[in-house]
Amino acid sequence: MITIEALLQRIRWDPAFGRGRFTIGYYDRLQRRLICVPLEQIHLEPGNHFSFTAVESDGTVHEVPFHRVREVHRDGERIWQRPVRGEAGG
DSSP states (O other): OOOHHHHHHHHHHOTTTTOSOEEEEEEETTTTEEEEEEGGGEEOOTTOOSEEEEEOTTSOEEEEEGGGEEEEEETTEEEEEOOOTTSTTO
């Protein structure tokens, strides 16, 4: 399985693959739910292999560790999901 970091780089650098509207779903520990943010609202800092900055629809800014990303959607279809612990590959 491709890592979330590798997938985000592919979206950024592969023009054919990167077409579409992407949404990143990450788990918020305080709200205890999945937060979905459009890719345009996240900032990837070069050289940071641990987290990214996400701006939610209400303007709230969060530093999100990559390990909290649970899924990625392109044009409404899930294209990546983190394996659940205990499952094969997880």
